[in-house]
Amino acid sequence: MLSPHTDDAELGAGGSIIRFLEEGKDVRWLVFSTAEESLPAGLPSDTLAAEFRKVVEHLGLRAGQYEIGDYRVRHLHEKRQDILEQLVRVRGEFQPDLVVIPSTRDYHQDHQVVANEAIRAFKTTASIICYEMPWNQVEFASTLFVRLAERHIRRKFDLLDFYKSQQLRRRDYMTREYIYGLAKVRGIQCSADYAEAFEVVRWMA
Ligand SMILES: [Zn+2]
Numbered sequence: 001m002l003s004p005h006t007d008d009a010e011l012g013a014g015g016s017i018i019r020f021l022e023e024g025k026d027v028r029w030l031v032f033s034t035a036e037e038s039l040p041a042g043l044p045s046d047t048l049a050a051e052f053r054k055v056v057e058h059l060g061l062r063a064g065q066y067e068i069g070d071y072r073v074r075h076l077h078e079k080r081q082d083i084l085e086q087l088v089r090v091r092g093e094f095q096p097d098l099v100v101i102p103s104t105r106d107y108h109q110d111h112q113v114v115a116n117e118a119i120r121a122f123k124t125t126a127s128i129i130c131y132e133m134p135w136n137q138v139e140f141a142s143t144l145f146v147r148l149a150e151r152h153i154r155r156k157f158d159l160l161d162f163y164k165s166q167q168l169r170r171r172d173y174m175t176r177e178y179i180y181g182l183a184k185v186r187g188i189q190c191s192a193d194y195a196e197a198f199e200v201v202r203w204m205a
Helices: 008-022 047-059 076-094 109-122 150-161 176-188
Strands: 002-005 029-033 066-068 098-102 127-131 144-148 194-202
Touching (some): 002 008, 002 109, 008 029, 008 047, 008 127, 008 150, 029 076, 029 109, 047 066, 047 150, 076 109, 098 109, 109 127, 109 194, 144 176, 150 176, 150 194
Parallel strands (some): 029 066
Antiparallel strands (some): 144 194
């Protein structure tokens, strides 16, 4: 699970993460930037890292199942090679079957770096799917659906509720209306109560 910033993977794939953990899958979660420069004024610089730690603790992840990087927000392109080397290290240590990344057509500069380096690192060894962040994308091909129940979406919203610093900024995509609304749209497309959609880069069986 690759998250350029804290909260990206929760927003794009939070329900799927909860379902995968329920099914007993071994999850490794990498965050690259805690976006200190994007925090509302007056909050401690480690606010987003602390909020992310609450998320992984809530999910029951152990130390070693997640890594929190300290790259500068919007400057990941300057550390492209370091990010690739980190991903190659994780490929060797963890050998994932499935790698979940931002969309290759996500226009946030940091998301593009993580998507590109992930494909570079995992293209011959793992299935690769991209999560959806409609406000960063012009196009999205919803080619894979993870069917979810209401409890998955409820718990996804609980995860996002740990990000109090982002709610201060009144981001529309952190609202219950958005989380339930998009999950319902994706559920209707695959005959489920709710779902998350992904774009397939590689599928290995
Ligand atoms: Zn992000």
